[in-house]
Amino acid sequence: MGYRPSTLLVTGGAGFIGSNFVHHMLRADTRVRIVNLDLLTYAGSLDNLLDLPDHSRHVFVHGDICDRPLVDRLLHEHAIDTIVHFAAESHVDRSIADPRDFMRTNVEGTFTLLEAARAAWPEQDSAAPARTCRFHHISTDEVFGSLRPGDPAFVETTPYAPNSPYSASKAASDHLVRAYFHTYGLPVVTTHCSNNYGPRQHAEKFIPTVIRNCLAGTRIPVYGDGQNVRDWLYVDDHCDALQRVLTQGKAGETYNIGGCNEWRNSDVVALICRLLDERLPERAPHRRLVEFVKDRAGHDRRYAIDTAKIGDELDWGPAEDFETGIARTIDWQLGLTL
Template sequence: MILVTGGAGFIGANFVLDWLRGCDEPILNVDKLTYAGNLRTLEPVLHDPKHVFARVDICDAAALDALFAEHRPRAVVHFAAESHVDRSIHGPADFVQTNVVGTFTLLEAARAYWSKLDAGERAAFRFLHVSTDEVFGSLSATDPQFSETTPYAPNSPYSATKAGSDHLVRAYHHTYGLPTLTTNCSNNYGPYQFPEKLIPLVIANAIAGKSLPVYGDGQNVRDWLYVGDHCAAIREVLGCGEPGETYNIGGWNEKTNIEVVHTICDLLDAARPKANGSYRDQITFVKDRPGHDRRYAIDARKLEGKLGWKPAETFETGLAKTVRWYLENQAWVGEVASGDYRKWVETNYTERG
């Protein structure tokens, strides 16, 4: 069995669904079920005997110790995190608690469990920490892409707390010998993403006839990674990665935000045409967020060279799949886009108009 934290969130749930479709090894899925955790996403596996769900906060040391003792996982894949930059600007305390304190608590529980395993199990155990390219800061238009040796320079409370968690994971390997792996990924997109993020937000607002908010001049650049490709890369790192190493996971798809929004509008124009005009007519430029990094870009050559992984999707094929999924799963979107989410969109975007 493997233990997955944050397995009801966007990337974690996609990983759980992919894992259980592809192999017989069970998953212990640990999630606090905050606003971004959605059990409806896991509906296909909720009654699968290979999927064990535990509603547990990763800051709860006693609960984690009990889960390790009962289920005896051979590996941990740690997705659980507060991950939205704008939320971290408005309320950084939750990010410090989950991303730093939570990762520390999980590391302590894993170390205590691992230290009592027999020699063979200790050697086989892995703790895979899923992180972000945002820990590296911002690039200019001419800077080389982020590599595994790029110095850390986080610019938001979110990225600073993820950087702190990365450093803790590294320290637990070098100090205690815990066999850790760290992955730093670029911007993910795909099915089941909470609609506060750019791509699902634009899709949802477009078909609802609402404005499509774009920060600043729309020229901020991100490297886009289809979530299915990310899950495949994590499986590869978990299976074959070298303990103590970090691996960058990127999609080789640098796009400006306005390019992304234009492409979504064009796909929607083809799939669900408006009575008059284009979805592009709904684009509205809003005040930029504080400390908005200009460009992220991942150099994923180490992962390809060492482990043979490269993305299967181009941005065009992945985005087409994503738009189609959201159009075909409006019930899921409708359930998510309520309560805290509506209040959040109003607070974060209406005030920027």
């Protein structure tokens, strides 16, 4: 029998993936209520929550996941049975410039939530907690480090080898979540996703930067030689997978979620430019704006996700291919801009 969430505490639910998940869950399950805790830093915006399917089942709380009294109060006042933990500092360039906030939010924040959940959900030695509550920790494929051309894709048992302060902080939080399952029996699941893209993504990220700069007619910065490879996952597919893991995944397990779309950065830019040339021919060719810039420090060469486990055990696979997903993303951005 699967897990049936009732009232979710979604951390970071005004950010890119978190807000898309809030939209998804309110559409997909008319029984659930969501308490959305977000500090509204640069990465979060209430604009992402303006057009929710049902505002009556959504409560927004402006606050910090490191604020233990606040988290305790929310868990008890709203009878939270499920925590879906998105809140994180996730911009690699920012982590290189100033890693302190990444350690606080990603490590201390996760620790605070785990401790609050452990206090709110009575410890049991049996499998009962897996049926009555759930802590879903959202992580990243970056904890596994970098792949060389021809290397097999990351699997759930790939050794951790983080190469940036961001990925190191996420790796630390993953280890905490695992420890709370094995030490305290806390019913956790962890998911590692590949690079997301789609509506509501922060403007600093790679794909929004390319689209925005094309529309503004300004240079498109591409790190190094543009040959870095990423596995791109459309955010709606990610949210569908998260719901599948939350409701059908086994407590204590980790699941990799990928888009099965490995693209070089230079090819991503070329695709976006081609699609914008078709939509805005008077501004073509957009590729004239490309400018290769000095590579990022510690820039991982390639990420790739093996989705066999989630496919075999939970019957999930991505519905969107990269070209159609990018087209949808561009059209969404054009709807805001033009």
